[in-house]
Amino acid sequence: MSNKVAIALDAMGGDYGASVVVAGAELSLARHPDAEMVFFGDQAVLGPLLAARSKLREAARVVHTDVAVKMDDKPSQALRHGRWRSSMWLAIDAVKKGNAGVAVSAGNTGALMAMAKFHLKTMAGIGRPAIAALWPTLRGESIVLDVGAAIGADAQHLVELAIMGSAMARVVFDLDRPTVGLLNIGVEEVKGIEEIRDAHRILRELACDQMDYRGFVEGNDIGQGSVDVVVTEGFVGNIALKTAEGTAKQIGAYLRNAMSRTLAARLGHFFARQAFKTLREKMDPRKVNGGVFLGLNGVVIKSHGGADAEGFAAAIDLGYDMARYNVLAKISQTIGKSALFAPPAIRGVAS
Amino acid sequence: MSNKVAIALDAMGGDYGASVVVAGAELSLARHPDAEMVFFGDQAVLGPLLAARSKLREAARVVHTDVAVKMDDKPSQALRHGRWRSSMWLAIDAVKKGNAGVAVSAGNTGALMAMAKFHLKTMAGIGRPAIAALWPTLRGESIVLDVGAAIGADAQHLVELAIMGSAMARVVFDLDRPTVGLLNIGVEEVKGIEEIRDAHRILRELACDQMDYRGFVEGNDIGQGSVDVVVTEGFVGNIALKTAEGTAKQIGAYLRNAMSRTLAARLGHFFARQAFKTLREKMDPRKVNGGVFLGLNGVVIKSHGGADAEGFAAAIDLGYDMARYNVLAKISQTIGKSALFAPPAIRGVAS
Numbered sequence: 001m002s003n004k005v006a007i008a009l010d011a012m013g014g015d016y017g018a019s020v021v022v023a024g025a026e027l028s029l030a031r032h033p034d035a036e037m038v039f040f041g042d043q044a045v046l047g048p049l050l051a052a053r054s055k056l057r058e059a060a061r062v063v064h065t066d067v068a069v070k071m072d073d074k075p076s077q078a079l080r081h082g083r084w085r086s087s088m089w090l091a092i093d094a095v096k097k098g099n100a101g102v103a104v105s106a107g108n109t110g111a112l113m114a115m116a117k118f119h120l121k122t123m124a125g126i127g128r129p130a131i132a133a134l135w136p137t138l139r140g141e142s143i144v145l146d147v148g149a150a151i152g153a154d155a156q157h158l159v160e161l162a163i164m165g166s167a168m169a170r171v172v173f174d175l176d177r178p179t180v181g182l183l184n185i186g187v188e189e190v191k192g193i194e195e196i197r198d199a200h201r202i203l204r205e206l207a208c209d210q211m212d213y214r215g216f217v218e219g220n221d222i223g224q225g226s227v228d229v230v231v232t233e234g235f236v237g238n239i240a241l242k243t244a245e246g247t248a249k250q251i252g253a254y255l256r257n258a259m260s261r262t263l264a265a266r267l268g269h270f271f272a273r274q275a276f277k278t279l280r281e282k283m284d285p286r287k288v289n290g291g292v293f294l295g296l297n298g299v300v301i302k303s304h305g306g307a308d309a310e311g312f313a314a315a316i317d318l319g320y321d322m323a324r325y326n327v328l329a330k331i332s333q334t335i336g337k338s339a340l341f342a343p344p345a346i347r348g349v350a351s
Numbered sequence: 352m353s354n355k356v357a358i359a360l361d362a363m364g365g366d367y368g369a370s371v372v373v374a375g376a377e378l379s380l381a382r383h384p385d386a387e388m389v390f391f392g393d394q395a396v397l398g399p400l401l402a403a404r405s406k407l408r409e410a411a412r413v414v415h416t417d418v419a420v421k422m423d424d425k426p427s428q429a430l431r432h433g434r435w436r437s438s439m440w441l442a443i444d445a446v447k448k449g450n451a452g453v454a455v456s457a458g459n460t461g462a463l464m465a466m467a468k469f470h471l472k473t474m475a476g477i478g479r480p481a482i483a484a485l486w487p488t489l490r491g492e493s494i495v496l497d498v499g500a501a502i503g504a505d506a507q508h509l510v511e512l513a514i515m516g517s518a519m520a521r522v523v524f525d526l527d528r529p530t531v532g533l534l535n536i537g538v539e540e541v542k543g544i545e546e547i548r549d550a551h552r553i554l555r556e557l558a559c560d561q562m563d564y565r566g567f568v569e570g571n572d573i574g575q576g577s578v579d580v581v582v583t584e585g586f587v588g589n590i591a592l593k594t595a596e597g598t599a600k601q602i603g604a605y606l607r608n609a610m611s612r613t614l615a616a617r618l619g620h621f622f623a624r625q626a627f628k629t630l631r632e633k634m635d636p637r638k639v640n641g642g643v644f645l646g647l648n649g650v651v652i653k654s655h656g657g658a659d660a661e662g663f664a665a666a667i668d669l670g671y672d673m674a675r676y677n678v679l680a681k682i683s684q685t686i687g688k689s690a691l692f693a694p695p696a697i698r699g700v701a702s
Binding site for chain 2: 137138148152183185193218220221222223232234235236238239241242243244245246247248249250251253254258261262265267268269271272273274276278279282283
């Protein structure tokens with residue numbers, strides 16, 4: 001554990017660019033003194049920001065570029081204009097070349113995924129990459145994937161998602177054998193679509209010692225934290241994630257409204273202000289910021305574009321864990337072992 | 352408006368059976384004095400419950416049967432054993448024969464849908480039925496459909512859902528031209544799947560004066576109330592609905608926890624107790640109880656199995672509106688008008 005963990009940072013992504021990236025890196029470095037922060041961006045902007053932070057400056061390197069992918073560039077545009085030279089590309093390239101263990105960007109999601117796919121390529125045994133999200137639950141946090149990388153999934157891909165998600169849970173939650181559930185609906189006699197039923201059958205038969213497959217879960221199980229890893233295809237996962245975010249915002253608005261309407265309510269709010277603060281912190285989306293691109297030959301973390309320094313630091317923290325505890329090796333390991341048990345539908349990689 | 356609105360009630364469905372159904376009917380009757388409540392169930396149980404409620408007894412009729420569909424019957428079992436004679440079947444049959452304007456049941460969803468489909472058949476111009484839910488939002492309520500009747504949807508079915516949902520919004524929200532959105536994700540360059548893009552194109556070209564199509568919405572738009580009607584296929588809709596329910600429960604638990612942890616918080620809670628009551632009422636799922644089966648030759652309302660009297664009354668209220676303001680005629684009307692504008696993909700019914 002004496003080696004530095006190099007983290008490639010796209011310093012020109014996100015709504016606020018370098019100022020948030022540098023401030024976030026400073027926060028994360030304080031928690032991970034063995035990290036090396038490699039900034040890709042405009043030296044003229046980064047220089048002064050780093051000059052004011054002596055500790056960070058010592059642990060930092062700057063690779064200059066003044067080419068940035070715009071937040072509203074289409075992925076194809078970003079690839080055409082930003083390849084080889086943009087801060088986003090160079091951060092991914094550092095991972096590709098082994099100069100960094102992970103890349104973190106608050107830039108445009110579509111462009112980031114397109115570049116990561118193009119440059120890093122999918123790893124052996126995985127058909128398509130996925131985006132995994134940390135989801136706050138009543139029992140702590142769960143991992144939900146895919147939240148939007150790939151639309152539609154056959155049984156094979158759902159099984160791959162289970163393998164990738166459980167490898168991530170082993171790293172992020174420090175578990176030996178995370179519990180895994182397959183998102184499904186329970187309304188009709190024919191419960192769920194064929195792909196999901198097939199994936200269910202395969203996962204039940206895997207008897208894998210890297211994950212504890214628990215069967216189907218429903219939408220309400222996610223927030224309850226019924227399982228450590230919730231597996232679903234990218235369209236459904238994205239809708240579920242945004243619906244939950246919308247619901248949390250909605251209830252927050254109800255609460256603010258209710259607490260300011262009468263004198264008694266305002267008085268109550270005053271007395272309970274510490275409790276409300278705890279609640280706000282519990283619901284703080286910045287603490288679980290970061291979508292993880294899994295299934296490529298290298299890990300890329302997508303921070304929310306609007307993240308502040310604390311939010312961006314959370315994305316770096318997540319990237320640090322993924323690199324330090326080598327999530328890719330854990331995925332490969334499970335794919336390898338699964339192949340021993342898997343029906344022909346699983347393209348395994350011999351371990 | 353002088354005609355009675357007859358409502359067929361499955362008095363043997365739900366976790367609590369007749370006691371909740373009768374108490375719910377009493378509550379709803381107080382709000383709709385022109386309703387006639389037709390109970391299908393065991394006379395020996397219903398008799399005493401009605402005897403204690405003179406107003407309800409005057410507006411009630413009882414059709415005796417002692418055959419009940421069990422909450423855990425599979426739809427095929429329910430059809431085999433419960434057809435012709437169960438309380439659930441007889442309530443649907445009353446709608447089929449025109450003896451009731453709507454049927455309401457808290458029984459097993461799969462069985463109810465199977466019987467409704469079998470007996471009522473899909474209406475002209477509609478391929479498959481849907482379940483529509485009322486969703487509380489920051490702006491009031493929206494309708495989301497399909498929340499679980501049919502898995503997967505082609506463009507044609509999504510357009511039908513838009514037509515059915517907007518007809519329901521005209522009835523329930525008393526709007527001339529409800530706004531309609533198509534649920535989609537906005538992460539990748541290729542936004543959403545082909546069926547959704549095709550439906551988008553068709554809806555944009557419909558230029559229909561019964562609905563105001565607003566384009567794509569995302570998961571977080573539902574709770575914001577961005578549109579009156581949110582259209583999606585049944586798998587995604589069910590996951591979204593249950594995810595939102597789970598999130599609301601999760602935040603409720605956080606809140607209770609935070610408010611009881613310290614003396615100051617408990618004191619604050621005491622002062623703000625009225626505000627918390629308002630909040631609880633705002634989030635009360637009983638007020639929006641009732642999934643509406645749309646697209647059949649007759650309307651059936653599914654109440655939550657665990658609903659109490661207030662919740663079941665909300666389902667009856669909803670059924671009353673659907674019958675009184677003739678949602679089926681409004682659906683037919685829109686299908687007919689849409690046909691004038693529609694590309695060949697829309698199987699219209701000439702009006």
